[in-house]
Amino acid sequence: MVKIVVMLFAGLSLAAQIFKESDRLPKPESAAIMTMDTVKKDSETGLITDQNLYMVKAQCTSCHSSKLILQNRFTRDGWKQKIRWMQANHNLWDLGETEKEVLDYLEKHYAPEVTAARREPLKNIKWYKLEEKR
Numbered sequence: 001m002v003k004i005v006v007m008l009f010a011g012l013s014l015a016a017q018i019f020k021e022s023d024r025l026p027k028p029e030s031a032a033i034m035t036m037d038t039v040k041k042d043s044e045t046g047l048i049t050d051q052n053l054y055m056v057k058a059q060c061t062s063c064h065s066s067k068l069i070l071q072n073r074f075t076r077d078g079w080k081q082k083i084r085w086m087q088a089n090h091n092l093w094d095l096g097e098t099e100k101e102v103l104d105y106l107e108k109h110y111a112p113e114v115t116a117a118r119r120e121p122l123k124n125i126k127w128y129k130l131e132e133k134r
Contacts, residue, residue, distance in 0.1 A: 042057075044057075045057060046066055046070055047069065048109040050105055050108070050109065052102070052104055052105035055101045055102055055105070056069075056101075056102055056105050056106070059095055059098060059102050060102070063086075063090070069110060070110075072110065073110055073111060073112045073113060074110070074111070074112070075107070075111060075112065076103055076106070076111070079107065079110075080103060083095065083099070083102075083103075
């Protein structure tokens with residue numbers, strides 16, 4: 001009888017603890033904000049951890065800091081243009097087959113972010129002259 005009461009009390013304590021912890025869970029509206037906080041980053045470079053990170057580190061950070069990647073956001077085509085520019089102006093080697101992996105990584109993690117934009121400009125406006133009241 002004593003064992004049953006102790007087990008029941010322990011079960012209720014555990015249930016109460018779980019209930020309290022569930023109160024601390026993030027609300028659905030903050031899920032988007034939490035996503036960026038929970039992304040794993042490479043401690044050496046600050047870049048987002050991914051299966052292609054090793055290739056990006058080998059191809060990119062051997063010449064420049066990872067901060068150059070972190071401070072920019074381009075489309076896939078934009079990143080490709082930057083690679084071509086570095087090849088033309090800074091003797092970057094031909095990435096060959098690894099270029100796809102590098103571009104996949106950059107497009108996935110460092111593409112332009114969607115932000116709240118301004119409304120579309122007004123069209124077909126009929127302007128009128130304001131007259132002063134005297």
